[in-house]
Amino acid sequence: MKNKQILVTRSSMPTFDEYIDEIEEIWDSHWLTNMGIKHKTLEKELKEYLQVPNITLFTNGHLALECILKAMKLRGEVITTPFTFASTTHAIVRCGLTPVFCDINDTDYTMDVSKIEDLITDRTCAIVPVHVYGNVCDVYEIERIAKKYNLKVIYDAAHTFGEKIDGIGIGNFGDASMFSFHATKVFNTIEGGAVTYKDTCLNKILYDIKNFGITGPETVEYAGGNAKMNEFQAAMGICNLKHVDDEILKRKRVVDKYRKRLEGMDGIKLLSIKTNVQYNYAYFPVVFDGEKYDRDEIFEALKANNVIPRKYFYPLVNDFKCYKEKYSSKDTPVAKYISERVLTLPLYADLELKTVNEICDIILKTKHN
Numbered sequence: 403m404k405n406k407q408i409l410v411t412r413s414s415m416p417t418f419d420e421y422i423d424e425i426e427e428i429w430d431s432h433w434l435t436n437m438g439i440k441h442k443t444l445e446k447e448l449k450e451y452l453q454v455p456n457i458t459l460f461t462n463g464h465l466a467l468e469c470i471l472k473a474m475k476l477r478g479e480v481i482t483t484p485f486t487f488a489s490t491t492h493a494i495v496r497c498g499l500t501p502v503f504c505d506i507n508d509t510d511y512t513m514d515v516s517k518i519e520d521l522i523t524d525r526t527c528a529i530v531p532v533h534v535y536g537n538v539c540d541v542y543e544i545e546r547i548a549k550k551y552n553l554k555v556i557y558d559a560a561h562t563f564g565e566k567i568d569g570i571g572i573g574n575f576g577d578a579s580m581f582s583f584h585a586t587k588v589f590n591t592i593e594g595g596a597v598t599y600k601d602t603c604l605n606k607i608l609y610d611i612k613n614f615g616i617t618g619p620e621t622v623e624y625a626g627g628n629a630k631m632n633e634f635q636a637a638m639g640i641c642n643l644k645h646v647d648d649e650i651l652k653r654k655r656v657v658d659k660y661r662k663r664l665e666g667m668d669g670i671k672l673l674s675i676k677t678n679v680q681y682n683y684a685y686f687p688v689v690f691d692g693e694k695y696d697r698d699e700i701f702e703a704l705k706a707n708n709v710i711p712r713k714y715f716y717p718l719v720n721d722f723k724c725y726k727e728k729y730s731s732k733d734t735p736v737a738k739y740i741s742e743r744v745l746t747l748p749l750y751a752d753l754e755l756k757t758v759n760e761i762c763d764i765i766l767k768t769k770h771n
């Protein structure tokens with residue numbers, strides 16, 4: 403840590419030679435984008451890996467979410483969480499929908515399902531929960547509520563690549579799920595994303611909507627956008643998919659080390675583990691109580707030692723400049739509390755356990771007496 407910065411994460415990559423081998427064909431064919439052979443191959447491989455009935459690839463997770471919201475032709479209010487990355491709410495707003503913020507629970511920081519029904523009005527059309535940090539939402543209760551009120555459920559599954567609940571791939575819950583394959587994610591295609599979904603009828607509209615609404619050689623049916631994953635992205639995905647299981651195991655090693663050092667410490671709260679979930683170890687969030695340990699002090703102490711954790715997700719979305727006139731974070735007190743105390747610690751496959759130990763030493767040393 404003396405000479406090199408330890409950042410919150412570091413992209414997983416194949417070897418240089420593996421990538422070169424994979425992109426050779428692209429050079430030969432001169433086919434760079436627009437649903438080429440690498441795109442088709444990756445789509446097929448991911449469908450199998452995620453064990454989902456349908457999948458469509460996109461150039462990034464954010465546009466994937468916008469496209470599925472558009473494809474479902476939703477109108478009105480969408481119940482969602484403010485404890486997330488800007489993308490979730492922005493996608494809702496950019497599709498002309500109105501976000502309604504539901505608070506989170508204080509055990510895994512996903513949507514507090516006991517508060518959803520109170521927020522439903524005759525304008526509510528959908529719920530967009532987030533499997534934040536790779537913590538899965540209470541999918542069964544959300545499904546019950548959605549059925550009762552006839553609402554669509556679109557999960558922001560940006561953090562949950564490859565996870566399973568009760569042995570079922572996470573992309574099978576709700577009507578659809580959006581995955582992010584950004585460079586910072588457990589599985590990356592440099593930038594990239596996908597939507598998985600139940601209704602096969604969405605196949606065509608999702609394909610067309612990411613390609614300008616072009617439906618035939620001389621037909622453009624609606625104002626689609628451009629959200630196509632290119633061949634170099636797909637090639638990176640094909641390479642990374644071969645290693646992702648190993649990468650997840652290596653991440654688990656890091657997480658186990660953190661837990662061993664920090665679990666049970668007074669003033670430090672770690673996530674609880676659900677036994678029916680197969681995790682991907684995407685993030686390692688730690689909540690400091692603000693008395694024995696102060697989040698901002700720890701952030702500075704780590705920074706002074708060349709370690710750069712992140713305050714994911716602070717500020718809360720309903721405190722963003724672009725939303726705070728219309729919303730108040732006081733309405734989501736648990737989310738506010740967690741967002742003011744949480745720090746996500748460095749986590750990536752090749753993070754050395756020695757470094758994890760040093761990070762924990764720095765944290766534990768900042769305790770107030």
Ligand code: T4K
Nearest residue numbers: 409410411412413462463464487489560582583584585586
């Ligand atoms: N929904 C949720 C819940 C999300 O978290 C996200 C994205 C989305 C939707 C949207 O999905 P995408 O459209 O992005 O596919 C990062 C990522 O850019 C973003 O994808 C991610 N969430 C968010 C949580 O984190 P920043 O602004 O923190 O990124 P940045 O550039 O500060 O990078 C963080 C660290 O990652 C760096 O310190 C080092 C490492 N890194 C970064 C890059 C760009 C690498 O190792 N390699 C890289 O190429 O947003």
